[in-house]
Amino acid sequence: MLTPDTKPDLSDRLFSDLDFSTGAVAAMSGGSDSTALLLLLKDHLDRTASAARLLAVTVDHGLRPDSAAEARLVARFCAERGIAHRIVAWGGDKPASGLPAAAREARYNLLAAAADAEGIKLILTGHTADDQAETVLMRQARDDDGRGLAGMAPATLHDWRTWIVRPLLGTRRAALREMLRRRNVGWIEDPTNVDVRFERPRVRAALAQGEGEQRIAEALARAGQAAGEREDVGHRAALLIHAFASRPVPGLVRLDRDFAAHEDGQAAIYALRILLATVGGVSFLADEARCAALFARLRSAPLCATLSRTVIDARRTGVFLHRENRDLPAAAPPVDNRLWDNRRRITLNGPITLNDGPGDLVIAPVGPAAARQASLSEDIPPGLSRAALAAEPSLWAGGKCLDFAGGNAGPQSVSIVPAVAPFQRFLPSFDLEPAAAVAALVGAPPLPTPPFRGHDVGRGWAKA
Numbered sequence: 417m418l419t420p421d422t423k424p425d426l427s428d429r430l431f432s433d434l435d436f437s438t439g440a441v442a443a444m445s446g447g448s449d450s451t452a453l454l455l456l457l458k459d460h461l462d463r464t465a466s467a468a469r470l471l472a473v474t475v476d477h478g479l480r481p482d483s484a485a486e487a488r489l490v491a492r493f494c495a496e497r498g499i500a501h502r503i504v505a506w507g508g509d510k511p512a513s514g515l516p517a518a519a520r521e522a523r524y525n526l527l528a529a530a531a532d533a534e535g536i537k538l539i540l541t542g543h544t545a546d547d548q549a550e551t552v553l554m555r556q557a558r559d560d561d562g563r564g565l566a567g568m569a570p571a572t573l574h575d576w577r578t579w580i581v582r583p584l585l586g587t588r589r590a591a592l593r594e595m596l597r598r599r600n601v602g603w604i605e606d607p608t609n610v611d612v613r614f615e616r617p618r619v620r621a622a623l624a625q626g627e628g629e630q631r632i633a634e635a636l637a638r639a640g641q642a643a644g645e646r647e648d649v650g651h652r653a654a655l656l657i658h659a660f661a662s663r664p665v666p667g668l669v670r671l672d673r674d675f676a677a678h679e680d681g682q683a684a685i686y687a688l689r690i691l692l693a694t695v696g697g698v699s700f701l702a703d704e705a706r707c708a709a710l711f712a713r714l715r716s717a718p719l720c721a722t723l724s725r726t727v728i729d730a731r732r733t734g735v736f737l738h739r740e741n742r743d744l745p746a747a748a749p750p751v752d753n754r755l756w757d758n759r760r761r762i763t764l765n766g767p768i769t770l771n772d773g774p775g776d777l778v779i780a781p782v783g784p785a786a787a788r789q790a791s792l793s794e795d796i797p798p799g800l801s802r803a804a805l806a807a808e809p810s811l812w813a814g815g816k817c818l819d820f821a822g823g824n825a826g827p828q829s830v831s832i833v834p835a836v837a838p839f840q841r842f843l844p845s846f847d848l849e850p851a852a853a854v855a856a857l858v859g860a861p862p863l864p865t866p867p868f869r870g871h872d873v874g875r876g877w878a879k880a
């Protein structure tokens with residue numbers, strides 16, 4: 417039943433676009449924002465999709481003496497409302513520096529694992545407009561390439577399979593707290609949120625003073641504009657990737673010469689940054705200024721350069737990109753669900769059975785010697801094909817190269833599937849289009865269905 421203080425239009429506005437067909441995990445710290453999120457979500461599902469599964473998950477980071485007791489408080493809160501709840505603990509050693517980032521990384525892994533265990537593909541967090549303003553101001557202070565000014569995306573794909581959605585990103589914290597007070601619901605105040613040894617609490621404290629409100633409004637407006645610009649350049653970069661890039665042999669990307677002369681330099685440089693990071697297996701995009709300088713030089717082939725662990729070999733017949741043949745992973749037995757060189761995902765589909773030869777099965781680069789034996793495409797200069805192939809992963813047994821990359825042709829029990837390094841861990845919705853384009857190019861799995869009903873992967877589906 418509705419109470420006067422849960423305006424139906426608020427929760428409907430927040431959640432009505434979302435696809436709850438696999439259920440939802442609500443990331444619930446017990447703070448005001450995630451408590452409000454959980455209550456609004458529960459109202460919405462009770463009204464519109466009572467069969468949808470809802471699981472609240474609290475991560476106990478084990479960083480404060482009270483954290484376990486707080487997690488139990490959240491468990492009680494959920495039990496009283498008939499909401500399934502789970503506590504997951506961050507075990508193991510904690511780093512001495514970079515603690516907030518490590519805790520965040522661990523938190524998302526644990527939330528995703530909890531969702532996975534239930535077959536749920538959607539995680540909701542309680543990030544608010546206030547969090548967004550803080551994020552934008554922190555990134556602005558760091559003077560990065562401007563992409564970060566878009567702030568947090570309304571949705572982010574985690575590990576290429578679980579959507580993290582932030583439905584409260586356009587809602588102010590004060591409004592949520594007001595709603596909680598009217599419902600007589602309390603929340604946990606995390607002392608870390610006011611611990612000025614950390615950057616975010618310092619920004620938060622500064623925004624609570626003087627002209628804070630105006631700065632918040634400006635930061636949010638700037639974020640909206642930057643998000644639109646980022647989607648736009650991503651869209652144009654995706655068009656360029658579709659039009660000009662191909663993968664003639666595994667490990668080798670070819671750009672038509674016309675790419676180097678394209679008039680939309682901004683999109684071409686963005687496409688280049690994404691392609692270099694993907695081919696090189698680097699988690700962050702190649703440096704913008706260096707890519708701009710490289711793009712300017714591409715017109716005057718021949719050219720051979722390296723950037724982002726990638727060799728750029730520009731010839732009359734095209735601009736070729738392949739992984740540099742150094743600092744490749746050492747031979748090691750295949751381990752399930754691991755990234756190899758940040759370029760391939762290894763999956764074990766069952767116990768390893770070896771019919772192809774004796775000896776222990778390992779994954780190692782093909783290497784120059786085995787690459788020389790391979791039969792090559794006639795359209796590509798053999799030196800280039802071999803250089804690309806040498807850096808590709810292969811299964812080896814007893815010193816014999818069983819299969820080389822691209823391939824699912826080795827023992828059925830091991831698959832080695834291309835991955836898109838810069839977007840593999842976190843893919844913000846702003847970048848969906850270029851990510852889908854580069855995934856199709858390198859043969860990575862297609863993106864899972866977006867979490868918003870009625871939207872394909874493509875322009876304009878992300879909520880503003």
Ligand SMILES: Nc1ncnc2c1ncn2[C@@H]1O[C@H](COP(=O)(O)OP(=O)(O)OP(=O)(O)O)[C@@H](O)[C@H]1O
Pocket residue numbers: 442443444445446447448449450451473474475476477523540541542543547606609
């Ligand atoms: N320990 C946790 N367990 C589960 N989810 C968490 C946890 N910490 C944060 N989150 C999720 O991430 C969101 C943003 O995190 P942040 O650290 O800004 O929140 P908080 O201040 O701890 O709590 P809240 O946002 O609920 O007020 C939270 O709203 C919540 O959805």
